[in-house]
Amino acid sequence: QKEVEQNSGPLSVPEGAIASLNCTYSDRGSQSFFWYRQYSGKSPELIMFIYSNGDKEDGRFTAQLNKASQYVSLLIRDSQPSDSATYLCAVTKNRDDKIIFGKGTRLHILP
Amino acid sequence: EAQVTQNPRYLITVTGKKLTVTCSQNMNHEYMSWYRQDPGLGLRQIYYSMNVEVTDKGDVPEGYKVSRKEKRNFPLILESPSPNQTSLYFCASSFGTADQPQHFGDGTRLSIL
Numbered sequence: 001q002k003e004v005e006q007n008s009g010p011l012s013v014p015e016g017a018i019a020s021l022n023c024t025y026s027d028r029g030s031q032s033f034f035w036y037r038q039y040s041g042k043s044p045e046l047i048m049f050i051y052s053n054g055d056k057e058d059g060r061f062t063a064q065l066n067k068a069s070q071y072v073s074l075l076i077r078d079s080q081p082s083d084s085a086t087y088l089c090a091v092t093k094n095r096d097d098k099i100i101f102g103k104g105t106r107l108h109i110l111p
Numbered sequence: 112e113a114q115v116t117q118n119p120r121y122l123i124t125v126t127g128k129k130l131t132v133t134c135s136q137n138m139n140h141e142y143m144s145w146y147r148q149d150p151g152l153g154l155r156q157i158y159y160s161m162n163v164e165v166t167d168k169g170d171v172p173e174g175y176k177v178s179r180k181e182k183r184n185f186p187l188i189l190e191s192p193s194p195n196q197t198s199l200y201f202c203a204s205s206f207g208t209a210d211q212p213q214h215f216g217d218g219t220r221l222s223i224l
Contacts, residue, residue, distance in 0.1 A: 031210060032209070032210035034212060034213075036213075042217075042218075043201055043215035043216060043217055043218050044154070044201070044213075044215050045215070046212040046213070046214075049212055051210070088153070088154060090154075090213075092209045092210050094209070094210075095207075095208035095209055095210045096161055096208060096209060097209050098144075098156050098159055098167070098168075098169045098170065098209065099144065099156055099159070099169075099209055099213070100156070100170070101146075101153055101154040101155070101156075102153060103151070103152065103153035104153055104154075
């Protein structure tokens with residue numbers, strides 16, 4: 001079983017709509033969850049992080065965590081063409097542990 | 112400017128010729144790590160370090176070495192590179208521990224012929 005799974009996409013969303021990206025993880029003891037955005041040829045950059053069950057909002061972005069169901073999602077409201085990128089989900093179990101990334105979901109915002 | 116600096120950015124070399132990719136951060140971060148990124152395989156952690164003289168294996172450590180003699184530097188060493196180590200490599204650092212956001216360098220594209 002893969003440790004962190006994401007749909008590879010591409011996920012195509014019209015401009016102005018809500019993009020919903022999902023990530024599931026296998027280790028029930030996972031504690032910290034991150035979303036990174038990576039443009040083609042560039043390095044990943046942090047979008048959101050979440051530690052507790054529920055929603056966390058930052059501008060147009062909302063991270064949702066459900067530890068019972070072992071998934072974390074990222075919602076992007078009012079999607080813009082500049083949001084077109086690959087979104088990486090990352091999970092850690094302990095503070096002094098390794099970090100596991102999903103393979104990423106390619107998001108394409110249609111103008 | 113807060114940054115993670117990797118060198119070189121691009122390198123083409125031959126099988127068996129030892130090489131080192133340097134990584135330096137100016138944010139006084141404790142946690143540093145190396146990743147490789149391959150098409151279809153995503154970003155995979157090679158090694159990480161919690162602090163000076165403390166290193167540990169990630170998911171794909173075979174064929175790599177690291178050292179952490181100073182807090183700011185975390186070089187990646189390929190003692191005898193092979194073609195299957197051709198990849199895009201990223202160094203990253205974070206304040207404190209693994210459960211903090213990672214700051215990534217610009218990447219090193221390595222080709223082993």
